[in-house]
Amino acid sequence: MVLRLRPEARLDLEAAVRWYEAQEQGLGQHFLDQVRLALRRIRSNPEAFPAGYRGTRRALIRRFPYGVIYLPVPEQGSIVVLAVLHCGRDPKLLRQRSKP
Secondary structure (H helix, E strand, O other), X not given: OEEEEOHHHHHHHHHHHHHHHHHOOOHHHXXXXXXXXXXXXXXXXXXXXXXXXXXXXXXXXXXXXXXXXXXXXXXXXXXXXXXXXXXXXXXXXXXXXXXX
């Protein structure tokens, strides 16, 4: 399956990497490595993670309070990453992004 990150998800990821890197040198890279592992797990088995609002799914990031929120689109053979968000963020943001 093809994995596509929406521009908003890329911005989420870049902001989180910058924030972690500002906290401690190398921590941003470690966060990015963990996100990449989560993306590989998603690609290999997109149905493995719990379903949520409007068919979205969330894979938690190991060692960090973040989740990758994505939408499998099997008829197109793709997975669309909607967001990479801190688990404490307002869920209304996800609702806005998951609108067709």
